[in-house]
Amino acid sequence: MTNPVFVVVGAVNRGKSSIVSTLAENDAVVIEKAPGTTQDAQTFAFKIDGQTLYTLVDTPGFELARQALAWLQKHEHVHADRAAVVRQFIQEHAGRGEFPQECELLRPILEGGAILYVVDSSVPFSPLHQAEMEILQWTMQPRMALLNQINEDDYTAEWRQGLDQYFNIKLEFNALNVDLRQRIKLLQTLIILNDDWQYPLGQAMQAIHAEYRYRIEDSAMSIADALVAMLTLKLDCEVPADDDLEPHKEALKQRYDDQLRTLEADCFGQIRERYEHRHLSVDHKTFPAVQEDLLETSHWKFLDVKQWWAMAGGAAAGAIIGGSIDASVGGSSFLAGTVIGTGVGGIAGLVGSYQLPEVSVDVNLPFLGALKLQPFRFATPHHRVKKLTIGPMQNRLFPYVVLSRAIRYHHLILTRPHARREQLSLSLVINDNDDTEWMTKAHKSTFDTQIRHLVKAPDEARTELAACIRDIMEAYEGFYSYLAFV
Known part of the structure; x- marks a missing residue:
């Protein structure tokens, strides 16, 4: 069955290319403010797994609509032959230069494309627009009007009244602000x-639903992989025993911090690719470094990461150790081991969450794995070296910070239309009035468990951790309600 073809037409600089970019999920579509950027009709297919679901044609804007309409009216003989007159118009003027843009935009329509007529509802309706709509009516092709309000002025009511004469279907659609729900509504x-499109467009919506499930699952796996790498990262270097150790310690710590940042940046890059944002410019300067984020209490509030989570995680780990002690003595401790382990572990977790800022000045760094000085036993007196080691990360809040940042970044990418060209700011601002928890107690409990398993057996825990992160992401996005309309 032939896939639907939608020809996006309208006046110059009214958002046609933006709509094509968003509907095709293609950020390579050229969008410029300068008039006349699109000179030739260009075709963009929306594909999933290599299969084209529908095609969009980006066209030049109307340039001489009233003159073109006058030509059509002059050559009209029988009302039923209007499409033939449009075809004659193209044949006579193609390549001549008198109506190049009109010929270019009308050709794919007469080849069977449905019309998506884009208007800017922030400017007043005029007779020029009426001429454009009348020309489109002459083609006898299915057509829909899209009201794209570019600026603050609103003439929507006026436009609707004018459009009623030529279009039965009208829809407000701003390509720079729409989400997946509005794209599906358009389909x-x-x-x-066209009744013949019920099956292919129905298939397209089902494919989009499945694709977004896959994208979230795949993004969750990327986040899990990044967490595994960051939490198990350990670096070392050997330095002569007689050297001043401070420069070496600082250099090693810098390497460690840089690798953490690189692992996170690689994860974010993979998420961008999952959502076809391959040309997106990112302002990394507005995304504070990992260590700087952890050092500021205000950042924990910023990411809605609470310090009592570190205490709870430590308490859970302590309870497991204490329970093992109780079991080893056959219960004669009356669960004292569990109680003591829970208390000690909780305090250790809470203290650990506060002591991380001391890492940069403390030689013994238990909360960052420690910088340890170890002379090699078998080195000769003239060739003795010391080994500096940093990592792995043991701060209990760190996994939450990484996860929170990744989930919020994923949300920015998932909800970003491909037509937007401004640089992406990673400030990740949260509405102060939003009391919604980004992680439920049940999800936190599962995440705690997976992180503890991760420390013991990274490779075995990776899949379970990814599944846990996927569940958290779906809840954060309101996933099932978000796509329930498909």
Whole structure:
């Protein structure tokens, strides 16, 4: 069955290319403010797994609509032959230079494409627009009007009244602000234009649903991989015993910090690729470094990461150790081991969450794995060296900070239309009035368990950790309600 083709038409600089970019999920579509950027009709296919689901044609804007309409009216003989007159118009003027843009935008329509007529509802309706709509009506092709309000002025009511004469279907659609829900709504509405499209567009919506499930699952695996690498990262270096150790310690710590940042940046890059944002420019300067984030209490609030989580995680780990002691003495301790282990572990977790800022000045760094000085036993007196070691990360809040940052970054990418060209700011601002928890108690409990397993057996825990992160992401995005309309 032939896939639907939608020809996006309208006046110059009214958002046609933006709509094509968003609907095709293609950030390579050229979008410029300068008029006349699109000179030739260009085709962009929306594909999933290599299969084209529908095609969009980006066209030049109308340039001489009133003159073109006058030509059509002059050559009209029988009302039923209007499409033939449009075809004659193209044949006579193609390549001549008098109506190049009109010919270019009308050709794919007469080849069977449905019309998506884009108007800027922030400017007043005019007779020029009426001429454009009348020309489109002459093609006898299915058509829908999209009201794209570019600026603050709102003439939507005026536009609707004018559009009623030529379009049965009208939809407000701003390509720079729409989410997946509104894209699906547009596809559902397009089915009305042509009964033959019910099956292919229905298949397209199902494919989009499955693709977004896959993208979230795949992003969760990328985050899990990054967490495994960051939490198990350990670096070392050998230095002559007689050297001043401070420069070597600082250099090793810098390497460690840089690798943490690189692992996170690689994870974010993979998420961008999952959502086809391959040309997106990112302002990394607004995304504080990992260590700097952890050092500021305000950042914990910023990411909604609470210090009592570190205490709870430590308490859980302590309870496990204490329980083992109770079991070893056959219960004669009356669960004292569990109680003591829970208390000690909780205090250790809480203290650990506060002591991380001391890492940069403390030689013994238990909360960052420690910088340890170990002379090699078998080195000769003239060739003795010391080994500096840093890592792995043991701060209990660190996994939450990494996860919170990754989930919020994923949300920015998932909800970002491909038509937006401004640099992505990673400030990740949270609404102060939003009391919604980004992680439920049940998810936190599962995440705690997976992190403890991760420390013991990284390779075995990776899949379970990814599944846990996926569940947290789906809840954060309202995933099932978000796609339930498909």
